[in-house]
Amino acid sequence: MRRRSLLLAGLAANAAVRSQTTWAPTRPVKLVVAFGPGSGNDLTARELAQHMAETLGQPVVVENRAGAGGALGTDVVAKAVPDGHTIGLGTSSQLVMNVGLHKSLPFDVERDLRLIGLASRTPMLLAASAAGPKSIADLIAQAKSQPGKLSYGSAGLGSISHIVAEAFAKAADIHLLHVPYKGNGPAVADLAGGHVALVFDGLSTTAPLAQQGKVRMLAISGTRRSPAAPDLPTFAEQGLPAYEAYTWNCLFAPAKVPPEALATLNAALNKALAAPAIQARLASGGSEALGPSTPEQADAFARRERTQWVGFVRGLNIQAN
Secondary structure (H helix, E strand, O other), X not given: OHHHHHHHHHHHHHHHHHHHHOOOOOOOEEEEEOOOOOOHHHHHHHHHHHHHHHHHOOOEEEEEOXXXXXXXXXXXXXXXXXXXXXXXXXXXXXXXXXXXXXXXOOOOHHHHEEEEEEEEEEEOEEXXXXXXXXXXXHHHHHHHHOOOOOEEEEOOOOOHHHHHHHHHHHHXXXXXXXXXXXXXXXXXXXXHOOOOOEEEEXXXXXXXXXXXXXXXXXXXXXXXXOOOOOOOOEOHHHOOOOXXXXXXXXXXXEOOOOHHHHHHHHHHHHHHHOOHHHHHHHHHXXXXXXXXXXHHHHHHHHHHHHHHHHHHHHHHXXXXX
């Protein structure tokens, strides 16, 4: 009897282990992007979705839910059924900047969200319209001669492109006019059309427009020039050595997602990040991979980012509606 009891206990333990490590979606997985189509985040999500679908055995369908600087899309995921079939592309705007910007949010990033894994970190660049400033020095001179007249577009209040532009204005001791959009894609489109003078964005979406002569890239963040744009000087080279602007992204899920689903999604993300097409895209945008990572490592990274940035964002006193 004792041997039989031990055998049954062992079988039960093995079954429990298997249940915690094996999970597969039974229908398409929805990947919520909190910004508009055509943005760098949207392009990243669609490439990850394609590669993750091959591993998961189900389509991964991107759904754009732009608004409130990313808070709308984040809330969709936070309140979704936590069964692994609804996940989100997380960004520094959603998981860090909004915490500093808003006194209250309809969700708590620590309580209601769980990171699946990290994807990449991308230095941001400042682009001007074709008829706009030709250098950082020119920009600063124009802004100081006409305070509050030079406009910049952003992905919306509290978005990373909003925060880094305000931080830039503070570092350069100038005043700029903010024009918020529902995503960086529309903002860059209006930059190319000459409707706004400036936009902070990434290389992958801005460089093609610069090559066509529709926009002019002025400076990029980082301690050295990007291999993907060796002729583009850094902010430090142009007199702003302490200024930096970057974004990062990840995948996240509702906090109560089962551990076995989290593990499967994490494995699919890490495998996607190793795909040559994803690696090539990161390199073309001057990005660095933050994965592979575990959910625990991703959560810890986000907490460190909040420690670094939330107080700074609050100090900017941005008035969000």
